[in-house]
Amino acid sequence: MSRILFFARSAKYTLGLPQGFRELRHPVFVLRDLSKKSLEEAVDRFRPDLLITTGWTYREHKRKHVDELVKKVAKYQIKHLYWATEDPRWTKECSLRSMQILKPDAVLTIHPESVSTYRRLGIPAGHLDFGCNPEFNRAEPLRPEYVYDVALVGNGGKAWKSYRKDSVEILLKPLVERGYHLAIWGSRWDRFNEELMGFKIPKQMIKGKLPYEETNKVYNSAKIIIGLQNDQGMLTSRTFEVLGAGGFLLTVPTQAVNNLFKNHVHLICSSSPENTVTLVNYFLKDAQARQEVAQNGQEEVYLHHTYKERAGQILQFLQLSADRIMKD
Structure with a gap:
């Protein structure tokens, strides 16, 4: 049972993948804002096995706090997956810049043709579509x-x-x-x-x-x-x-x-x-x-195409990536 730390501010993200992991019975901590206190709670106390970051996250917070998060992830040897949700339009400005700052271990991109971009950099990479959260994306009375x-x-x-x-x-x-x-x-x-x-x-x-x-x-x-x-x-x-x-x-x-x-x-x-x-x-x-x-x-x-399905795909991708590393 993996403990998931999901780092994102926008409800577009926080109302998505976290719910999928919860439905798979994984403990989830959603980190929306960075501060000394929130980092201690999310990393030092929650002690996640996997950190997931997304999109433009790196520029939504003070750089010193982002750097502190990266240091803590390295200290505790937390697996870090970056979800490249701005490909291909902003691959250079957003995704590749995130590689430099956040230093993830692996990448999943919404754009299949961009997978090779990351693999050429020596980063394990794959494709992951967006999805829906039936707890939020559901029928309701018209307004x-x-x-x-x-x-x-x-x-x-x-x-x-x-x-x-x-x-x-x-x-x-x-x-x-x-x-x-x-x-x-x-x-x-x-x-x-x-x-x-x-x-x-x-x-x-x-x-x-x-x-x-x-x-x-x-x-x-x-x-x-x-x-x-x-x-x-x-x-x-x-x-x-x-x-x-x-x-x-x-x-x-x-x-x-x-x-x-x-x-x-x-x-x-x-x-x-x-x-x-x-x-x-x-x-x-x-x-x-x-x-x-x-x-x-x-x-x-x-x-x-629910986020429960996407969460399962992430875990499968990480397992396959780990197996390849072990074989190499």
């Missing part, structure tokens, strides 16, 4: 303030250099231009680059930032949820979260989407702006069809 025909939860791009730009052009642009009853939550939409993207978003559609704890309510209240994708080879966290909530997900047919889900069974995929309009018009009129797809999607992620 009037979140009732829209179409909703998007996700941040706007900065330079729009990834496939996210294509997703916006296919899924969002045609609906905005036609004035659908649509709401957008997330950062940077108020600074949307209209010239680069080729369309303007009316101010009334932009709702600002949304606490992660509120996202599940949106997924249960809006009729259709737009799911942007950032890359052909990986899935966003919201893909699993929307489906886990029992939301009706409209996304794009990337390789990663097609690998894990069936179009018109678990979710709906659009390959063009015209296709998006056709699909949205059809499913807004057919509540029963929406419900059938949403239910199928929820059943699929509950069966194969």
Whole structure:
């Protein structure tokens, strides 16, 4: 029975993997903030067997406290796994910088093609998707303030250099231009680059930032949820979260989407702006069809893509890595 120290501040992470390890009966300590007191409690007293760090964690805290955590991990010989959740867009600035500062023993990345990047550095590496937590990503009564025909939860791009730009052009642009009853939550939409993207978003559609704890309510209240994708080879966290909530997900047919889900069974995929309009018009009129797809999607992620499943995959990966080291 491994004792798990999970170091993350955002609820996006703390409401995910920790629950999966708890369901596997592993003691879990969630470390959200760093201080002398919290480090003593989390490391010296809890005495974890495994530390898991994620994403941009290193820059969310004072460097001296991060360095102290790294020292304690080395002192007690705690296994350290880094989950690279910002690949491939921010591999250099985030993931590789985390390698330098946090000094993990192994890496799991959400982007399969990035695995080789870490292996070339001599670091044991593998692939781990996001998932859903049925304790949080679940059906709940709709909230009037979140009732829209179409909703998007996700941040706007900065330079729009990834496939996210294509997703916006296919899924969002045609609906905005036609004035659908649509709401957008997330950062940077108020600074949307209209010239680069080729369309303007009316101010009334932009709702600002949304606490992660509120996202599940949106997924249960809006009729259709737009799911942007950032890359052909990986899935966003919201893909699993929307489906886990029992939301009706409209996304794009990337390789990663097609690998894990069936179009018109678990979710709906659009390959063009015209296709998006056709699909949205059809499913807004057919509540029963929406419900059938949403239910199928929820059943699929509950069966194969929960954080309990992901926690098991982490433990299996670490065991396989340890076995290889022993053989070498």
